[in-house]
Amino acid sequence: MQPPALSSMSCLVLGGGGFVGTNLCRRLLTSGARVRAFGRSRTFADELAGVEWHQGEFEDTVALTSAIASCDVVFHLIAATTPHSANLDMAGDLRHSVIPTLALLDICRSANVKRVVFISSGGTVYGAAKEIPIPETAPTDPITTYGIVKLTIEKFLALYEHLYGLSYRVLRVANPLGPFQLPAKAQGLIAMLLSRAINGRSTEIWGDGSVVRDYVFIDDVVDALQAAAVDTSAERIFNIGSGCGRSVRDIIAAIEAELGAPVPVEWSPGRPIDVPVSVLSIERARDVLGWTPKTDFTEGLRQTIRWWRARGG
Amino acid sequence: MQPPALSSMSCLVLGGGGFVGTNLCRRLLTSGARVRAFGRSRTFADELAGVEWHQGEFEDTVALTSAIASCDVVFHLIAATTPHSANLDMAGDLRHSVIPTLALLDICRSANVKRVVFISSGGTVYGAAKEIPIPETAPTDPITTYGIVKLTIEKFLALYEHLYGLSYRVLRVANPLGPFQLPAKAQGLIAMLLSRAINGRSTEIWGDGSVVRDYVFIDDVVDALQAAAVDTSAERIFNIGSGCGRSVRDIIAAIEAELGAPVPVEWSPGRPIDVPVSVLSIERARDVLGWTPKTDFTEGLRQTIRWWRARGG
Numbered sequence: 001m002q003p004p005a006l007s008s009m010s011c012l013v014l015g016g017g018g019f020v021g022t023n024l025c026r027r028l029l030t031s032g033a034r035v036r037a038f039g040r041s042r043t044f045a046d047e048l049a050g051v052e053w054h055q056g057e058f059e060d061t062v063a064l065t066s067a068i069a070s071c072d073v074v075f076h077l078i079a080a081t082t083p084h085s086a087n088l089d090m091a092g093d094l095r096h097s098v099i100p101t102l103a104l105l106d107i108c109r110s111a112n113v114k115r116v117v118f119i120s121s122g123g124t125v126y127g128a129a130k131e132i133p134i135p136e137t138a139p140t141d142p143i144t145t146y147g148i149v150k151l152t153i154e155k156f157l158a159l160y161e162h163l164y165g166l167s168y169r170v171l172r173v174a175n176p177l178g179p180f181q182l183p184a185k186a187q188g189l190i191a192m193l194l195s196r197a198i199n200g201r202s203t204e205i206w207g208d209g210s211v212v213r214d215y216v217f218i219d220d221v222v223d224a225l226q227a228a229a230v231d232t233s234a235e236r237i238f239n240i241g242s243g244c245g246r247s248v249r250d251i252i253a254a255i256e257a258e259l260g261a262p263v264p265v266e267w268s269p270g271r272p273i274d275v276p277v278s279v280l281s282i283e284r285a286r287d288v289l290g291w292t293p294k295t296d297f298t299e300g301l302r303q304t305i306r307w308w309r310a311r312g313g
Numbered sequence: 314m315q316p317p318a319l320s321s322m323s324c325l326v327l328g329g330g331g332f333v334g335t336n337l338c339r340r341l342l343t344s345g346a347r348v349r350a351f352g353r354s355r356t357f358a359d360e361l362a363g364v365e366w367h368q369g370e371f372e373d374t375v376a377l378t379s380a381i382a383s384c385d386v387v388f389h390l391i392a393a394t395t396p397h398s399a400n401l402d403m404a405g406d407l408r409h410s411v412i413p414t415l416a417l418l419d420i421c422r423s424a425n426v427k428r429v430v431f432i433s434s435g436g437t438v439y440g441a442a443k444e445i446p447i448p449e450t451a452p453t454d455p456i457t458t459y460g461i462v463k464l465t466i467e468k469f470l471a472l473y474e475h476l477y478g479l480s481y482r483v484l485r486v487a488n489p490l491g492p493f494q495l496p497a498k499a500q501g502l503i504a505m506l507l508s509r510a511i512n513g514r515s516t517e518i519w520g521d522g523s524v525v526r527d528y529v530f531i532d533d534v535v536d537a538l539q540a541a542a543v544d545t546s547a548e549r550i551f552n553i554g555s556g557c558g559r560s561v562r563d564i565i566a567a568i569e570a571e572l573g574a575p576v577p578v579e580w581s582p583g584r585p586i587d588v589p590v591s592v593l594s595i596e597r598a599r600d601v602l603g604w605t606p607k608t609d610f611t612e613g614l615r616q617t618i619r620w621w622r623a624r625g626g
Contacts (some may be wrong), residue, residue: 087476091412091471099404139450141468143475148468155454155461156403162456163585253400272476 006141006229007032009114014058014104015077016051017042019188020119020173020221024075025051027222038067039078044180049123054058058100068104068111073229073232076104076118079146082187086146096157097149098134105160115167117228118157120150122239122280123170123213127199131283132245136172144273158236169228171221173273174241174280177300178218179307189248190215190301191257193263194308202264208268209249212277214241217300220293229288235288241280242293254298256304319542320345322427326391327371327417328390329364330355331502332494333432334484334536337388339349340535351380352391352525357493359486371413374420381417381424386542389417389431392459395500396437396586399459406470409460411469418473428480430541433463435485435552435593437586438528438616444528445558445593449485449550471549482541484534487554487593490613491531492620502561503528504613506568507621515577522562522580526592527554530613533606540602554593567611571618616623 011028015021016037022044028035029050044054046229049163056063058078068074108116124147125140142148160166175189183192196203223238226254246254252263285291295303328334334356341348342363350364358366369376373393381387393409393568394402407428421429437460438453455461473479488502496505497582500516509516537553565576598604608616 087472090472091415094412095417096408099407102404102407137452141455141471143472145469145472148465148472151468152461152465155464156458158454159400159458159461296540 006073006226009072010034010036010070011073011075011229012036012038012071012153013077014038015079016048016053018077020176020178020218021077022047023218024077024225026223026228028169032225036063036071038065043054047180058097061103064104065107065111068107068113071111072114074104074108074113075225075229076101077118078081081146081262083121083144083146084271086144086149087273090145092163093145093149101153102156103134105156105166108164109164113166115126115169115229117225118153118168119146120154120168120170120172120237122174122241125151125154125172126278128275129278132277133243133279135186135240135281136239136284139300143275153250154237168188168236169231170226170237171224172237172280173224174216174239174278176218178214178304181218181304189213189305190251190255190304193252194305197255197259197261197263198308200264202266204266204268205248206268207248207270207274209252210247210276211270211274212245212247212279214244214279215246215251215300216224216240216242216305217295219295223285224285224289224291225292227291230307231289233288237283238285238289239280240285240291241282242297243280243282244297245277245279246285246297254301258298316434319386319539322385322542323347323349323383323466323483324386324388324542325349325351326388326390326393327351329361329366331390333489334390335360335493336491336531337390337535337538340539344539349380349384353379356479364365372409374416376415377429378420381420381426384424385427387417387426387429388542389414389422389429390537394459395586396434396457396459398456399462400586403458406458406462407527411465414466414506414536415469418469418479422444422473423477427484428542429470430538431466431481431483432538433467433483433485433550434460435487435554436591438464438467438485439591441588442591446556446591446592448594449552449553456588467550479548482544483550484537484553485550486534486593487527487529487552487594489531489561491533491617492524492529494531494617502526502564503568503617506565507618509619510568510572510574510576513534513577515578515579515593518561519581520561520583520587522565523560523589524583524587524591525558525560527557527592528559528564528610528613529555529606530616536607537598537602537604544602547600548597551598551602552593552595553598553604553612556593556595557610558590558592559610567614571611571614609626
């Protein structure tokens with residue numbers, strides 16, 4: 001049986017005003033789906049024309065219930081913290097991320113939501129992996145609260161399916177880059193470097209630049225979110241990345257090549273929450289979702305730079 | 314370098330008034346250690362003569378700080394729920410188990426505690442295991458909130474060691490049996506069957522009796538807790554069980570053989586939180602801790618029956 005197309009569905013994007021959310025909402029709209037977004041704020045309200053916006057706190061179950069009503073698919077993109085800030089208030093991260101997610105899942109059950117798609121963290125749930133690229137079956141030993149919280153939510157999603165039949169998919173996404181990513185909250189190395197370099201300002205980098213990460217263009221992440229929403233396979237968890245590793249120094253060199261100018265950097269001591277290498281194996285998403293990253297790194301970087309230049313840095 | 318003997322240390326047993334805690338406190342006392350116990354209540358106060366008792370709620374950080382002061386080793390045996398009750402209030406289990414554990418770990422850091430030993434759940438953290446007996450490296454996919462909570466605490470223990478150097482060991486204990494286990498809170502099949510059979514009452518059993526579990530005598534669990542307190546290996550997580558599986562029907566037959574009388578049972582439908590088979594591989598504990606279960610099942614059952622008879626059922 002062919003799964004129903006996403007274009008015939010009502011979609012709710014939790015965290016729809018953020019980087020990934022803004023990109024996802026815009027794509028869902030063009031695909032013909034009815035799109036609602038829920039969040040604390042919209043950074044790019046003009047870009048979300050046509051999206052039914054529900055303003056609210058994640059802990060506000062009344063607002064959440066109203067946003068979820070009659071939706072088929074719920075994309076859960078809300079993170080209360082970042083890998084850096086989560087360790088500063090571990091209990092707070094549980095209170096603001098995990099506990100409201102349990103309330104969310106209860107509402108989804110009552111509202112007969114057909115699928116929950118959750119963005120987990122490909123860069124933090126595995127911790128210091130022994131096998132590179134990292135398959136989904138690798139041990140999950142996070143060295144940040146952020147990763148523990150994402151992992152705990154994954155476990156509760158599995159429990160809700162087991163106990164109540166609530167269908168879900170998890171995408172463990174690597175480091176996304178692209179338009180609408182702002183360098184807020186110590187996230188988004190490329191956005192940080194670009195926004196500052198374009199304005200002639202230097203960026204503080206933790207470590208010696210040898211840390212290797214997996215960067216994936218936002219359009220490819222959105223492809224994966226859409227595929228996960230209608231996937232009928234037996235898999236539940238998918239790594240989403242490029243499958244290739246790039247060091248911080250590689251990234252700086254690539255930006256300098258594109259900008260044709262040096263990128264000023266201030267080096268600071270490394271952080272204990274940064275694993276040395278994180279590159280995801282993406283074979284499962286290729287095989288099962290039929291997904292593949294279509295935008296290579298340089299092309300993604302160019303599109304991102306174009307967007308920053310259009311904004312005026 | 315020889316690790317310091319436990320007998321020269323100050324030990325705190327959180328949950329010291331419960332089944333495992335009472336047994337552990339008594340053994341620690343006989344080994345010469347200074348023993349403090351902390352908990353909401355003591356079921357067997359007379360049996361804890363010589364133990365410095367601190368009454369308190371786990372969430373009471375003032376009481377906890379006072380109990381922890383000048384202790385070398387903290388045994389964390391507190392569980393706010395049971396595998397059955399945890400699913401009834403998932404958020405509550407996070408609030409009452411995980412969040413107070415984070416406060417506990419912060420207090421342990423400040424108090425320079427040398428080792429935290431945590432009892433996790435060998436029967437629930439793995440979920441429906443594909444490999445029997447289950448090694449510590451098996452996937453951890455719990456099908457109860459109880460297991461998710463235990464697993465989340467394990468992850469935070471690893472994080473505290475990574476970030477702050479707080480030393481820890483985790484014991485994933487199978488189903489313990491022995492003196493001082495009461496059939497409260499839908500836990501402890503053997504205690505339940507014994508206490509009721511001795512009084513001629515029947516016991517409600519979920520499922521058809523085919524569910525297989527790994528039963529380990531409490532004295533062996535206490536041996537493992539003591540070994541974990543002074544272990545200097547590179548391992549952090551140890552399964553503690555007998556390594557052998559016994560079905561509910563096996564257990565009933567064994568009790569009938571020992572009592573020389575039928576054990577009346579009422580069969581009820583199975584629960585979705587019960588995995589069909591859970592038997593732990595105990596090779597790691599054998600190899601690394603030099604631990605081995607010394608009391609075979611029948612002998613452990615006899616000692617338990619003797620204890621129940623002395624109580625008058």
